[in-house]
Amino acid sequence: MRNPLQEQLLKAGLVKKNQVAQVAREQAKKHQGKAPVAPGAEELQARRLQAEKAERDRAIAAERNAQARAHEARAQVQQIVEAHKVKREGEIAYRFADGDRIRDVLVSAALRAQLAAGTLVIVRHGEGYELLPRAAADKVYERDAAIIVLDHGRAEAGSGNAADDEYYKQFEVPDDLIW
Numbered sequence: 245m246r247n248p249l250q251e252q253l254l255k256a257g258l259v260k261k262n263q264v265a266q267v268a269r270e271q272a273k274k275h276q277g278k279a280p281v282a283p284g285a286e287e288l289q290a291r292r293l294q295a296e297k298a299e300r301d302r303a304i305a306a307e308r309n310a311q312a313r314a315h316e317a318r319a320q321v322q323q324i325v326e327a328h329k330v331k332r333e334g335e336i337a338y339r340f341a342d343g344d345r346i347r348d349v350l351v352s353a354a355l356r357a358q359l360a361a362g363t364l365v366i367v368r369h370g371e372g373y374e375l376l377p378r379a380a381a382d383k384v385y386e387r388d389a390a391i392i393v394l395d396h397g398r399a400e401a402g403s404g405n406a407a408d409d410e411y412y413k414q415f416e417v418p419d420d421l422i423w
Contacts, residue, residue: 328380362397
């Protein structure tokens with residue numbers, strides 16, 4: 245296992261056999277105990293930049309996925325409304341609040357009764373409004389509740405308290421009152 249230089253030095257008598265053995269042991273220890281070299285500043289900087297780029301890429305991908313899901317939900321809502329809208333007919337103006345404005349749709353007496361009972365729902369569709377049955381409205385509500393304008397079937401928890409309701413029961417509302 246000696247190298248040719250060590251052999252030549254032994255033959256010339258310049259070194260002894262045990263000196264050559266000791267040098268060989270020291271070199272073996274040096275090679276075995278070699279620890280991995282600590283990464284340099286440039287390598288640490290490159291790793292940090294790579295991690296930051298990966299994080300940015302993940303954030304951008306998550307944002308794109310969220311936008312794609314929102315677009316898909318809007319498309320599904322449009323499809324549901326187009327497929328399930330109730331044909332509006334009649335001459336009675338049914339008024340409702342859309343934000344801070346009062347809007348109206350023309351309906352028949354039967355449609356008006358269904359709207360009041362909560363079996364029909366008014367949704368915003370394009371520039372106008374459409375009537376949807378309860379089953380279709382529930383599907384729309386799961387995807388985008390913001391386009392539902394009027395829904396008497398879903399009672400809001402904070403819409404009043406029981407004491408006020410009891411007090412106002414003593415006052416009778418005329419049957420012909422339509423606003």
